[in-house]
Amino acid sequence: MTREEAYQILNKYMAGDTHYIQHSLAVEAIMKGLAKRLSPGDEEYWGIAGLLHDLDELHCDWRNDIRTHGPKSVEILKEEGVDDPVLFGAILAHNPPNGKKAKTKIEYALLAADPMSGFIKAVAQIYPDRKIASVKPKSVMKRFNESRFAANANRTYMEAIEYTGLRLEDLIDISLEEMGKIAGEIDL
Ligand SMILES: [Fe+2]
Numbered sequence: 001m002t003r004e005e006a007y008q009i010l011n012k013y014m015a016g017d018t019h020y021i022q023h024s025l026a027v028e029a030i031m032k033g034l035a036k037r038l039s040p041g042d043e044e045y046w047g048i049a050g051l052l053h054d055l056d057e058l059h060c061d062w063r064n065d066i067r068t069h070g071p072k073s074v075e076i077l078k079e080e081g082v083d084d085p086v087l088f089g090a091i092l093a094h095n096p097p098n099g100k101k102a103k104t105k106i107e108y109a110l111l112a113a114d115p116m117s118g119f120i121k122a123v124a125q126i127y128p129d130r131k132i133a134s135v136k137p138k139s140v141m142k143r144f145n146e147s148r149f150a151a152n153a154n155r156t157y158m159e160a161i162e163y164t165g166l167r168l169e170d171l172i173d174i175s176l177e178e179m180g181k182i183a184g185e186i187d188l
Helices: 003-014 018-038 043-052 071-079 085-093 105-124 137-144 155-164 168-181
Strands: none
Touching: 003 018, 003 043, 003 071, 018 043, 018 105, 018 155, 018 168, 043 085, 043 105, 071 085, 085 105, 105 137, 105 155, 105 168, 137 168, 155 168
């Protein structure tokens, strides 16, 4: 699957939901940056995993059963003719309650990138201009250690980046840099 095909599938199933499309683009950007460090040459592929990780958001029954988030994306992708166990593994593992545990680098990367994208967005909202350009890595780390700040951003998942050999600080630096490059597209 090319990035263009993935983007078309995303738009088909997220049908104009700006919030989720921007979130998907942010996670794509972080995943590309992580691939540069962890799996050079696979930037586009890791990016596609980021882009599609929440594909079922409007189609699964997460309000009643969080375990459907992930498996439903795999079902949709299979209907679209995609058959890619590595991609499916990453999508499933980003939502541990469905039973799939992260084991590989791409799986840990996605598990960590997903909450980090929202967390950085929350930190940006503190600044008068609400821009990611105002956010310093140190400020992200400071807020990370304040458990009441963006309390539903899962710290444990973000820290899981350390299973890839990178540090949490690296994830923060990479996320700020990569989300910053597409700031206009993600309203930051
Ligand atoms: Fe997500």
